[in-house]
Amino acid sequence: MRKLRSYVLMLLAAVVLAATGCERRPMEADYVPTVRVIVKCDWQYFCEEPTGMTMYFFRDGEDTPRVISTSQVNDVAVNLPAGHWRMFLINQSVYEFSSYEFFSMNKYAQAFVRLAEIKSNWYVPSKIKSISKETFIGHDPEHLAVALASEFDITHEMVDHYQSAYYEYKTRLKSKAPDSELDYYLSAMDEYTYVIPVTARDIISTVRARIYINNIRSLRSVRAALTGMAQNFVLTKDRTDEGDVDQLLESWVVEFDEEVPTRGYIESQVTTLGLPNGVTSVEGRAPELNSLGLNMLMKDGKTLLKYDFLVGHKFQITKDESGLGLRLNLYLQEGYDKDPVITLPDVVVEEGGGGFKADVVDWEDEINVGIPI
Numbered sequence: 111m112r113k114l115r116s117y118v119l120m121l122l123a124a125v126v127l128a129a130t131g132c133e134r135r136p137m138e139a140d141y142v143p144t145v146r147v148i149v150k151c152d153w154q155y156f157c158e159e160p161t162g163m164t165m166y167f168f169r170d171g172e173d174t175p176r177v178i179s180t181s182q183v184n185d186v187a188v189n190l191p192a193g194h195w196r197m198f199l200i201n202q203s204v205y206e207f208s209s210y211e212f213f214s215m216n217k218y219a220q221a222f223v224r225l226a227e228i229k230s231n232w233y234v235p236s237k238i239k240s241i242s243k244e245t246f247i248g249h250d251p252e253h254l255a256v257a258l259a260s261e262f263d264i265t266h267e268m269v270d271h272y273q274s275a276y277y278e279y280k281t282r283l284k285s286k287a288p289d290s291e292l293d294y295y296l297s298a299m300d301e302y303t304y305v306i307p308v309t310a311r312d313i314i315s316t317v318r319a320r321i322y323i324n325n326i327r328s329l330r331s332v333r334a335a336l337t338g339m340a341q342n343f344v345l346t347k348d349r350t351d352e353g354d355v356d357q358l359l360e361s362w363v364v365e366f367d368e369e370v371p372t373r374g375y376i377e378s379q380v381t382t383l384g385l386p387n388g389v390t391s392v393e394g395r396a397p398e399l400n401s402l403g404l405n406m407l408m409k410d411g412k413t414l415l416k417y418d419f420l421v422g423h424k425f426q427i428t429k430d431e432s433g434l435g436l437r438l439n440l441y442l443q444e445g446y447d448k449d450p451v452i453t454l455p456d457v458v459v460e461e462g463g464g465g466f467k468a469d470v471v472d473w474e475d476e477i478n479v480g481i482p483i
Contacts (some may be wrong), residue, residue, distance in 0.1 A: 112327055127453075144189035145264050145272045145304055151183060151199065152309045155435030156255045159183060160201035168218045169193040175216055179203050190304075192266045197259040199348055201310065209249035221314075222344045225355055225383065226248050232405075233335050235356050248341060248355030250381045255435075256345050257308035264304060313343050315430070315438040318379040319359060319402060324453040326364065326374040330409040334359040336442075338400035338422065340383035349388035357382060370418040373450060390427055397422045402442060410457040415470030417452060419444050 155157045163183050167176040170193060180186055183201075198217050204212040214220040223250035235245045275298035282291050304460030317336065325328065341353035359378040367373040389395070399422030406415045421442050430436035 113133065120343070128308070141186060142191045143269045143273045144191050145268050145302060145327060146299065147188050147190050147264075147304045147306060148199045149188065149197070149199070149259075150305060150307045150406075151186075151257055153183065153255070153431075154306070154309075156201065156310050156312055157253050157434045160255070162203065162206075163199050163201050164175075164203045164222070165197060165199040166215065166218075168196045170195075170240045175218070177215075179419075190264055192264045192269050194261065194263050196261050197306065197308075199254075199257045199308065199310070200345070201255040207252055207254065209252045210254065212408075218346055220344075221346055222342050222351060223254065224342050225251060228358075230358060232333065233358060245337070245354060245356055247335075248339065248357050250357065251314045251383055252381075255310035255311050256313055256348070257310040259306045259308050259350070262304065262306065268302055268304070272299060275299045275302060311348075311435040313345070313348075313383065313437065314381045315384040315436055315440060316379055317357075317382045317425075317440040317442070318377065319442040320375050320377045321404065321452065322443075322447060322450040323373070324450040325369075325372055325456065327372055328408050328454040328457055329376075329406055329410065331407045332362050332376055332404060334362075334378065334402060334404045336400065336402050336421075338386070340386045342386075343383045345462055350384050350386055354386050361408065373447070375445075375447070375450075382440070383427070384440065390438065392423050392425045392427065395423045397424075400425075402444075406452075406454070408454065408457045410459050413455070413457050415454070419442070420449075 149165060151163065160183055162179060162181045163186075164177065164179040165186070165188070167178070167188070167190065169176075169190075172193075176188075176190075178186075178188060198218070199222070204210075209226050210223040211226055213222055213224060213292050227246045228249050230247055234248065235247060268311065273313050275295050279292060279295035279299060282295065317339070319334070319336070335358055337356045338354045339357045340350035341355045342351040343349070344351050357380060359380055362376045362378045365374050384390075385392075385400075395419035401419070402419045402421050404417040404419075406417070407413070408415070421444075424442055426441040426443075428439045428441075431441050
């Protein structure tokens with residue numbers, strides 16, 4: 111009986127030891143030595159310093175990135191294990207933008223944004239432009255900054271050196287060693303800290319349209335649509351992708367000719383992702399790839415005129431020089447000051463009717479007009 115009792119006790123002890131051993135191994139496996147990495151972001155080419163940013167760290171061999179959102183935007187410290195890394199960041203987080211939808215953010219080479227769709231009570235996009243899909247009205251994009259880091263390696267040797275200095279520092283801090291010893295190991299930790307300098311740049315461009323008009327004082331208001339603008343922007347390639355949207359130009363201003371008061375031009379500007387497929391030159395480009403459709407309401411409040419211009423080959427494209435880091439300026443012009451492209455008719459205004467204002471305003475809500483493109 112005693113032998114049986116001793117055997118049972120030995121068996122229980124063995125079970126306890128085995129269980130204890132099984133608990134330690136996962137805890138040890140969870141420990142991954144790292145190196146401190148500091149991301150230094152320069153925002154001088156963005157419109158303003160943001161209130162936050164989100165960093166995406168991709169390590170070869172891992173399926174998902176490490177995503178870190180922070181209110182610190184200039185110098186941010188993170189800890190990374192050994193490996194080959196790529197990183198990009200955006201201002202704010204994906205949840206703070208209303209004009210974009212974000213896709214494939216867990217894949218470095220494929221991360222992209224798409225313009226969010228908006229609705230209009232007057233404009234109906236063409237449904238016959240493409241057999242494969244319908245074009246929709248794209249939002250005017252908000253300022254979105256992207257900063258790309260050069261690919262970098264964290265080696266096991268770097269990790270060993272950093273962890274050794276960190277261990278010695280913590281040991282001496284606990285034993286209340288002199289400041290000189292603490293400073294020595296702090297300096298050693300700084301020496302093995304990896305610094306990533308990046309520069310944030312805005313992904314948006316601008317498009318400006320100017321139309322020269324004769325008998326411009328007959329005009330009451332105007333609104334327009336520009337087709338064939340970029341729908342998608344690939345964040346890590348700094349270029350637009352395939353896919354297009356129609357963008358609305360609903361805010362216009364008027365300038366009258368000083369020499370001939372009945373002559374002048376109207377002008378509008380909106381933000382855009384640019385032209386599809388990374389286009390930065392329109393040399394040899396087909397005119398029908400973009401059209402500018404104008405709807406003009408005369409000052410009698412009844413006469414509505416429509417004009418369509420094929421402009422795929424007419425964009426004047428320059429690098430932005432505003433200092434805001436915008437990608438491109440796209441400029442469209444139809445006609446010239448002494449050779450207007452549109453001559454408006456004279457209209458009879460009923461008593462109490464108004465003329466053209468300095469700011470071209472929209473129609474009344476009850477007027478609902480569709481534009482076939």
